[in-house]
Amino acid sequence: MPLLTLTSDIGQHDFLAGAVKGQLLQHAGFFTLIDITHQLPPFNYPQAAYVCRNAIKNFPAGTFHLVMVNLFDEKPEHLLLAEHNGYYIGCADNGLLTMILEEVPQKVVALHLDKTQQKNTLYCTAVFAKAFNELHSGKPIEEVGDATVSIRVKNPLRPLLGNNWIEGQIIFIDNFENVIVNITREEFEEQRRGRSFKIVFKRDEVIEKISDTYADVAEGEKLAMFNSAAYLEIAINKGNAAGLFGLQGFSEKQQHAQQHYLNNRLFYQTVRVYFE
Template sequence: MAIITLSTDIGTSDFIIGAFKGQLLTSGATGSIVDITHQLSSSNFAEVAYICNNAFHFYPEETIHIIVTSLFEYEDGHFLIARFNKQYIICPDNGILTMITHQTPLEVYKYELSGPTERTTMTLLSQYAKAAAQLSRGRYPIQLAEKCTDFIERYPIRPTFGDDWIDGQIIFIDKFENVVVNISKEEFEACRKGRSFAITFGRNYASNQITRISENYSSASKDEYLANFNSAGLLELSIRGGNMAGLFGLQGFKEENQHVQQLLNSTQGGQKRNWFYQTIRIFFT
């Protein structure tokens, strides 16, 4: 039985998601329709990739993942179907595919839009529903779309390393305002080499420091700054019973036209975007 997951930036305050599920059923989709989230960011693709990548791992082979974010960023008359890790991903051709996969999938197909020339959210989603329904009934992407290599690629920003330091970037802030940094446990330990360390954050690096890794929240006392590696294997900073991001003014993402400390330039489709991430620095001694 097929599983179709939905991850969108549409929200749930109006009729769109309910109508989209109706389109899937009307198109003949078989199996279960599962909501991952409808609160994706429309601009912070690193956050979208973090959520989707870490959720998709837990689904069985042949799951069909539909991702809708920044749907109208490019109007090229198509979307993508990819096969990756024995699952399917259906998404806009706006760079989100490779942000999630962290590599170029070997099988990517360009699904050309058909039907009404008017491009509204519901007319576009009806095409996603049609493709997903056909996949759920056992059809292959090559039967629905043309294999391609000329799609937009973007990749997550990576930490930078020195002999005695790592610079990581905040990629996600959860509802408790805990801060997730793009440094994995493996990267941390490889650079640490058994040494002492200080994780610094906020405007005052000298006083805002964490010098140990905790197993979980219960291992810290109330109001203590806490660092641990979360379920995704990434560094997470928090305060036991407090609000890390709000207290220190930490921000996960900004998109601006001015130069600030960290940027990832992406130029596709005649558009130039600067992506900025706030830095968390770790010193080793």
């Protein structure tokens, strides 16, 4: 049976997550449904891209991925269906697709919406399910939707680079309140070039080595490591790094809404590494 993953920002407090699954079972009942998460915060594109990107790449080729995040950023006239590296993604045309892939998709089509229908979450789910069915039955993606579509592009959030430093944004805080920064191991080593380093955050907190596990430091001590997705993580062994250090995730919405506080707020949303 083909796999279909579900990722959304609709939460688990009402009927909607279950109703989406019901719609999929009605229209594409032969798929095996797999929840990634329904707890993504609304309007936070960098966090959604991080979660989707690092979940999707662990599934086998041929998997279908339904990403229902910020579905109604604008009044939708169409949805997007992409084919990339052997898997399929359905999502809104809101820029998130290119942030997840970190590039333009190899193939993408528009799924046009019926102007006479109310454009709610369940209707959009049924549109995606019909398209997934057609793909699974062997129809080329170019025949499933409109391949002439010009999609909305958002660039992924990248770290800032200097000759002797790299600065990343906090893109995720996990269930243990460990802090994930958008600096990958590859980017770190490329910028480091064998030099010693200091990881600095909240003005006076410094870490000077990379740990392999949380247990590399004493209980209650801070550490830096690269997580299972190979992103830089700031943590406290058996502690709460985000809460104790006053760190918070980067937010586009917060950035635009509070521009006059930008410098102060972003300082606590960033981590800088100095190389010597």
